[in-house]
Every structure is written in structure tokens, then in C-alpha cells.
């Protein structure tokens with residue numbers, strides 16, 4: 001079943017976040033953007049995927065359109081494992097963790113969507129899972145810096161039914177504000193600092209947070225490849241989560257070998273797609289390490305993560321960015337309700353974008369490689 005075209009587009013959704021907007025890589029982040037990938041096969045069947053975009057959306061898109069999409073053209077969409085090997089091998093000298101792997105991740109997710117549609121089975125079933133109506137979600141708050149805004153937004157998330165809340169903050173003050181926020185007393189708090197500190201500083205802050213009962217501390221060390229630095233922070237005793245910035249299953253093996261993590265966080269739109277995440281889960285299981293997926297997405301990347309978690313992760317917590325988003329072409333599947341997110345039941349990803357909403361929020365051109 002030959003692949004006949006790969007289409008890319010950027011879906012750009014306005015949002016508010018209960019505070020001033022954040023900046024990433026020098027850019028104001030005031031729209032949620034999905035780098036949406038549509039793969040079609042010769043029988044006319046269509047699969048949807050998502051490649052990691054964020055502030056690097058333009059570079060991922062160029063990699064996708066110029067290098068990766070041409071490599072899969074005319075190939076058999078059913079041979080996902082072989083295709084992954086071929087594409088990742090032939091682009092390896094361009095970087096094992098960057099635009100080309102992000103780009104291929106979007107195609108790979110679309111291939112699983114196609115496979116499930118063809119088999120008339122949801123992806124969680126293809127992965128050996130059993131039916132579940134919904135999974136526990138956690139509110140992944142954006143950065144507010146101001147503790148009073150942290151407190152306000154944590155209280156709001158708790159009121160909406162979230163019992164697990166993650167902060168993107170770097171101070172104990174902000175963590176205290178979350179722990180003491182109205183209605184949050186029974187909630188579990190996680191802290192993600194996005195590689196903020198050198199190891200010595202990370203150990204100092206981790207020591208100050210030791211008695212706060214955090215469910216996990218995420219990526220405390222800069223640079224993310226300093227595995228012994230991370231292992232030193234872990235010895236303080238707060239569970240350490242990391243992995244959104246490592247390359248492939250062997251990146252996780254190195255993290256585990258170094259004694260650096262308690263929780264592995266593979267990211268399906270970055271690491272090479274569903275197949276690579278499955279390998280990470282198998283490795284982590286064999287080594288006694290928990291997995292919680294990195295999935296602050298709002299399109300097929302999130303939906304694919306829900307399928308993987310439903311099938312293969314024990315007590316999964318699904319990351320849902322906590323902000324107020326306008327209409328999304330993948331509604332209602334990308335929204336949590338009362339702290340839970342639904343698991344689709346139809347074939348493949350089990351969701352189809354609403355074409356009208358898609359057209360309304362598409363930014364710029366739709367590009368078709370065929």
C-alpha cells in the first residue's frame with residue numbers, strides 16, 4: 001500500500017493562560033501551533049500525525065517537506081518499523097535529536113493512524129491494550145513567575161477537577177504558593193524547571209524542596225545530557241523525571257544506566273513516533289523505571305500519547321497544558337473534563353479533524369509533497 005502524498009500545514013490556535021504570555025527561544029508564545037501531517041496512500045485512505053513544532057516549527061517543516069517526505073514517497077505504509085529504520089538511518093548525520101527526527105515522528109504517527117483504520121482497530125488495541133473510557137489527566141501550567149498568579153491558576157485548575165498539577169516555575173516560593181492554593185490540598189504537585197540549573201544549584205534547590213512532597217522534579221539540570229549531574233540531584237530523594245530532550249531508546253538507556261531518573265518521559269512527536277516510544281516503555285519496564293509521557297500537545301501528538309498510555313503504561317497521567325484554547329479541529333478529544341481525558345474507540349487515532357475549524361485556523365499555505 002504505497003504512500004502517495006504527505007501534506008503539511010500549521011494550525012495556529014489563540015489562547016489565554018491567566019497571566020502574561022511566555023517567551024520561548026526569544027519568541028512570544030501567544031498561539032498554540034500544531035505542525036499537522038496528513039499522509040495518503042494509493043487507496044485514498046488518510047492518516048494524521050503531528051511533528052514537534054513549538055518555536056522550531058519552521059525548521060521542522062522544512063526538514064519534513066524537503067528531506068523526510070520525499071524519503072517515504074512510494075514506500076509501503078504498512079511497513080512502519082522498516083520505514084522508520086530506513087528514514088532514521090539515512091538522516092542520522094543530520095542529528096539524532098532534532099528537526100529531521102521530529103519531522104519523521106509526524107509521519108510515523110500518521111502511519112499508525114492508517115494501520116488502525118485499515119484494521120478497524122484503535123491504536124491502543126493494536127498495542128495490546130484493553131478498553132478504558134478515560135485516563136487521569138494532569139494540568140500542566142505554563143510559567144507565571146509571580147507566586148500570586150501561580151496560586152490563582154492552581155486553585156482554578158483544582159476547581160476544574162485536576163488532582164495532579166504540574167508547575168513550570170523555578171522557585172520554592174512558587175511551589176509553596178501551589179501547595180497552599182485554595183482547593184489544592186489533596187492534589188499532587190509536580191515541578192518542571194526545564195533544565196534551569198547547574199548541578200550544584202539544582203542540588204541546593206532540591207534540598208530546599210525535599211520535604212514538600214513533590215510527585216516529581218522534572219529536568220532540574222543544565223545541560224540535559226549531564227547525566228551524572230542529574231544523578232547527583234536524584235540522590236537527594238525527590239523522584240526525578242526527564243527524557244523529553246534525549247535521542248531515542250538509547251538516550252533513555254544512558255539516563256537509566258547513570259541512575260539519573262525515576263520516571264522516563266519520551267515524547268512521541270520528537271523521538272521518532274509511536275514505535276520508538278514503545279521501545280522506551282519496554283526498556284523502562286525491564287529496568288524498573290516508571291514512564292509518564294511528555295505530551296503538552298493539542299493535536300494528533302496528544303491523541304497518540306493517550307493511545308500509548310492506555311495500552312502500555314501503568315497508572316498513566318496524561319499531560320494537558322492548562323490554558324484556555326479557542327476551538328480546536330480535534331475537539332472534544334483534546335480537552336480534559338473533571339481531571340480526565342477520554343480514550344477514542346474508533347480505528348487508528350479514532351479522531352478526524354473538523355475541516356471547517358481546520359481551514360479557519362490554518363496559518364499560511366498547505367503544502368503537498370507527492
Ligand SMILES: [Mg+2]
Nearest residue numbers: 192218219244
Ligand atoms: Mg518538561
